[in-house]
Amino acid sequence: MIVILDVGLANVGSVENMLKRIGVQVMVSSSTESILSATGIIIPGVGSFDAGMLAIKDLDSFSVLEKAVLNRKVPVLGICLGMQLMTTSSDEGVEAGLGWVDAKTVRLHPERGVVPNMGWRYLSYMHNDIVSSEIEGKDKFYFVHSFSVLCENHKNVHALSEGNHNVVASYRYDNIMGVQFHPEKSHMYGFAFFRRWLAYYGLYTDSAAN
């Protein structure tokens, strides 16, 4: 069961809709029981950093969540703000981040381009693996963000998005992956991304789709 973490302020519906469409069993929840039984966890993101951090730390299941990710190594995918929450800090707020990944979240420079950085962007993959598209330069994703992640260890950078703003489009460290873009809003490219992410961790086979 894939758990979409419900902290009360994210667009959980979009992620749920897309996963259901590819035949994956999902549950929108933040309960301790659901996290204990999760084979994968998705932290979607809408909202500001501090509001997100406070909401997540306020969960009854917070310590169970941390254990699931850090000890049990349950695959976790952070989307947009979710990606940023897993870093150590953000220019957007004063709260400490989850710190699951050695990275920090910084403000986009308005002199480089319009902020928020909004629209469809192509990716350049830094790692050649199943999560990377076979058709690099052809698939594009929807971005909308005013802050972006800087990884302390460049090996964790999974893909870049180049343009006016050059940003880390995705990072991966062990079982932890974060994407700045919104796969759940990137129609056919998003469907393909979720399939690849799930497949990478052995959570998806074609037979799951009907």
Place this chain on the structure above:
Amino acid sequence: MIPRIIPVLLLKDSKLVKTKKFRDPTYIGDPLNAMKVFSDKFVDEIIVVDITKRKSGKIDYSILQAMAAECFSPLTYGGGINSIDQATKLFRLGVEKISVNSAIRKSPDLVKALISRFGSQSIVGSVDIIKVFGRYRVYFHDRILKYNFLANNVIDYMRLIESQGFGELFVNFVDRDGMFTGYDTQMIKTLTESVRCPITVCGGCSAYSDIWNLANDCNISGIAAGSVFVFRNKRRGVLINYPLVDQIEKNIGL
């Protein structure tokens, strides 16, 4: 950067309609069906605006829920939002951005609260402008007075609301709505040069070529249209349509 090309769907009493100059809503069809068709055509983004006249505070969640379930592109909703709870509910059901218009004027505190809670990238400031006797004015709807002008200087108003922290401004050219007159390129250029945040414009599109021209002439973030995506042509025979990716990339120079 290729601008986002965005169909605008108008809802009235849970039905899909299209207006002319923001009036005379004509029934087009089933919104869910339209959403499915657009979804199959891999749209860049979709804006849904509910224009049902009702006491504020009522949102048609059931139709939006059904539409969101069929929409795998970014979805913006506008119409009747006047509380944080409503916004929370909308985001939960799969809406990506919410757009506020009269709340900017009526409840600036709510706007501030929405932006701080959900982040500026999720809150769109919608501005309706109208050209009367050669002058641009900011227009707002009023249930009692049909027309009402809010500001005589559109640029000042845009800068003012930009300073409230919106992540995007959605500008409708009311007198061009549904008229197939083409976009007001000159004014759009002025707007994009006057504010820094992303702007999406709507009003007047008569054919895909208007979209290509606008994209090539201005540095605009979003190009929206209503009629051109739901009608076959000016004679208003219903046909849901959207350009192919190749067509967009061929016609818009990077």
